[in-house]
Amino acid sequence: MAAMKESEGRLSENIVYFARALRAAGIPFGPGTVLDALNAVRAAGIGTKEDFYWTLHAVFVKRHEHSVLFEQAFKIFFRKRGYLERLIAMMSPEATGTPPQAEQPQASQRVLDALFSGAEKIEREKQEIELDARFTVSDREVLEKKDFAQMSAAEVATAKDAIKRLVFGFDNVKTRRLTPHPRGHRIDFRRTLRSSLKAGGAVIDLKYRGPKIKQPPVVALLDISGSMSQYTRLFLHFLHTMTDARKRVSTFLFGTRLTNVTRALKEKDPDEALAACSASVLDWSGGTRIATSLAVFNKQWSRRVLTQGAVVLLFTDGLERDPDERLGFEIDRLHRSCRRLIWLNPLLRFSGFEAKARGIKVMLPHVDELRAIHNLESMRDLCQALSQHGSHVDPKTWLARVA
Amino acid sequence: MKQHTTKAVPASIDDTLKLLAAANYLADRSLATVLFLALKMGRPIFLEGEAGVGKTEIAKVLAETLGRRLIRLQCYEGLDVAASVYEWNYAAQMIAIRAAEAEGEHDRERIEHDVFAERFLIKRPLLQAIEPDPAGAPVLLIDELDRSDEAFEAFLLEVLADFQITIPELGTIKAERPPIVVITSNRTREIHDALKRRCLYHWVGYPSARRELEIVHAKVPGIGKRLSEQVVGFVQALRKQDLFKSPGVAETLDWATALSELDAVALDPATVSDTLGVLLKYQDDIARLEGGKVKELLDQVQAELRAAE
Numbered sequence: 001m002a003a004m005k006e007s008e009g010r011l012s013e014n015i016v017y018f019a020r021a022l023r024a025a026g027i028p029f030g031p032g033t034v035l036d037a038l039n040a041v042r043a044a045g046i047g048t049k050e051d052f053y054w055t056l057h058a059v060f061v062k063r064h065e066h067s068v069l070f071e072q073a074f075k076i077f078f079r080k081r082g083y084l085e086r087l088i089a090m091m092s093p094e095a096t097g098t099p100p101q102a103e104q105p106q107a108s109q110r111v112l113d114a115l116f117s118g119a120e121k122i123e124r125e126k127q128e129i130e131l132d133a134r135f136t137v138s139d140r141e142v143l144e145k146k147d148f149a150q151m152s153a154a155e156v157a158t159a160k161d162a163i164k165r166l167v168f169g170f171d172n173v174k175t176r177r178l179t180p181h182p183r184g185h186r187i188d189f190r191r192t193l194r195s196s197l198k199a200g201g202a203v204i205d206l207k208y209r210g211p212k213i214k215q216p217p218v219v220a221l222l223d224i225s226g227s228m229s230q231y232t233r234l235f236l237h238f239l240h241t242m243t244d245a246r247k248r249v250s251t252f253l254f255g256t257r258l259t260n261v262t263r264a265l266k267e268k269d270p271d272e273a274l275a276a277c278s279a280s281v282l283d284w285s286g287g288t289r290i291a292t293s294l295a296v297f298n299k300q301w302s303r304r305v306l307t308q309g310a311v312v313l314l315f316t317d318g319l320e321r322d323p324d325e326r327l328g329f330e331i332d333r334l335h336r337s338c339r340r341l342i343w344l345n346p347l348l349r350f351s352g353f354e355a356k357a358r359g360i361k362v363m364l365p366h367v368d369e370l371r372a373i374h375n376l377e378s379m380r381d382l383c384q385a386l387s388q389h390g391s392h393v394d395p396k397t398w399l400a401r402v403a
Numbered sequence: 404m405k406q407h408t409t410k411a412v413p414a415s416i417d418d419t420l421k422l423l424a425a426a427n428y429l430a431d432r433s434l435a436t437v438l439f440l441a442l443k444m445g446r447p448i449f450l451e452g453e454a455g456v457g458k459t460e461i462a463k464v465l466a467e468t469l470g471r472r473l474i475r476l477q478c479y480e481g482l483d484v485a486a487s488v489y490e491w492n493y494a495a496q497m498i499a500i501r502a503a504e505a506e507g508e509h510d511r512e513r514i515e516h517d518v519f520a521e522r523f524l525i526k527r528p529l530l531q532a533i534e535p536d537p538a539g540a541p542v543l544l545i546d547e548l549d550r551s552d553e554a555f556e557a558f559l560l561e562v563l564a565d566f567q568i569t570i571p572e573l574g575t576i577k578a579e580r581p582p583i584v585v586i587t588s589n590r591t592r593e594i595h596d597a598l599k600r601r602c603l604y605h606w607v608g609y610p611s612a613r614r615e616l617e618i619v620h621a622k623v624p625g626i627g628k629r630l631s632e633q634v635v636g637f638v639q640a641l642r643k644q645d646l647f648k649s650p651g652v653a654e655t656l657d658w659a660t661a662l663s664e665l666d667a668v669a670l671d672p673a674t675v676s677d678t679l680g681v682l683l684k685y686q687d688d689i690a691r692l693e694g695g696k697v698k699e700l701l702d703q704v705q706a707e708l709r710a711a712e
Contacts, residue, residue: 028596029600030600032600033600036444039444040440040444043440043443043444044416044436044439044440044443045415047415047416050432050433051416051432051436054432054433054436054437055436055440057433057436058436058437058440058441058603058604058605059440059603061604062449062596062599062600062602062604063599063604064451064590064606067606175480175481175552176479176480176481177480177481177483177552177554178481178483189491189493190485190491190493192493193491193493193496193497193518196500197500197511197514197515197518198511204497298647299647303590303591304590304591304592304593305592307549307591307592308480308552308592329687
């Protein structure tokens, strides 16, 4: 019996270590979850390795995308041959004799260390192949981790401060939720009854409810390819301010692949947020594959983030490397799944801008609005435009000018 | 009214699998583990997955096999306390106030006390779920939570954490035995972590070919061996294609039923093209399979089946 207790102690210890490894691997949970895990293992008993796996999975994993992390962590953590089996044998009631004294808890700590030193090495390797590809035409994806801190120029600092102080307009939409309203369209029976009771029920004083007003969600798709590289940092600052100022802002970065950085941008400090962003992105200043990125967004994310009348801000110069019919199809689908699609194009800074590039020509008919975004003034205009409905310039006039 | 006989919750993961299988629900072991833990630990189950993989069905099967009452709350935008928890019967209250006045009752406190009594309370699903039930704690299905808005989600936190509901006029009502809560979501938006934290999470994926074949046999009894194998093979092949919406298990079953209604014994390109609307619900996806693609997939499936024999 004493042996049993000891083995259970070791099991708990192992689960705690495993939990720590999971947290380090990026699955967020609190100490309560660890207790849950211990309870769950006690409730389910350790049957087979598979059952043990799914028992811990049920408790630790709260998002589908964490399943992969969990699987890898589990494999690495319990990879020692026969280790888990011995644990199972120790925990099963029919186990007899003294438990083998082979494993120290430090063993799992070692695995943990191995995990992290490995990660560091990968990071170092990546830094070694850093190169400046701004002026080179390169077909391969530039695996470059751009160091934001290296940006100089006093203007940039001033601009950042100005962005921080931007005031966002209120573009309200009616929701289906009802709330007390002096001139609402429905009688609020509950409040009506309450207020007539105040007068003893002699007079019925009608109260009303009307639709609740709310800001619609904003989804930003930001092009981080080489041709946009002078802008991306400030745009990210802009999006960070926006994430701070309103509810429900999702941000995606795309170059040759699509990355969701919404969570990273929720950091309060802009520099930390941007650092977290750059850590999660692999394709800074590479090529652009707008159609492919939009296809991934449409398929994997649009049904998850474009609900409840979302506004889409598409930051791109529209210079697709090889535009084909897919681009038109994907931008059309995007346009049909959101309430308003606003294209923000820094190329509009040139007074002689003409919609000549093929990518631009294909995309223009499908956007609700085309706006410049290259200086603080245009950013301010955008904030204002968000609170108005309708477009200031019909994007199709750009096409007419070319024709 | 069907007579329910309450059964105890399963004692092990194997029992859970058997219980589900008894009601023709063929689950993976991972799902059975989560269900078992949820029942044992008294935690809500949070099921996420594509449409048509059998999330809602789990709640129905649980209620049926455990002999519990199934209480369903379908979520929608703007769902509020009046529609999900309770509402006062205002018309009856008004009449009661008038009647009290006619009888010469002028004590406001007294009228208020009489009017906010339980007999004027209309109970909605969440309140029904925490009431004591002789058949045992009911199964509460909160379906498609992603369709409701964040305000409702926040409200659910109290209910799911303590299984209690506060009605200002009456006080707090607490469940004697917590209901078995099943929450489903199609992921049209992210549910807040605070709510997920209180639940056991499981992603319901598409079944393997073998499991899907078993499901088809269990749910469409009259179907022939050859047809069922081809149907499952074709659907599995479709899921590997780059489609906007892959067909779920529900679509497979619909298709199998449709084909056996049409007295088909085997698949041929013409039949597949004619009935493709049962499987695929997006015009782009259907268009993608036009022009010989169906035949190509079908040949591939048949070759695989022949190789397996």
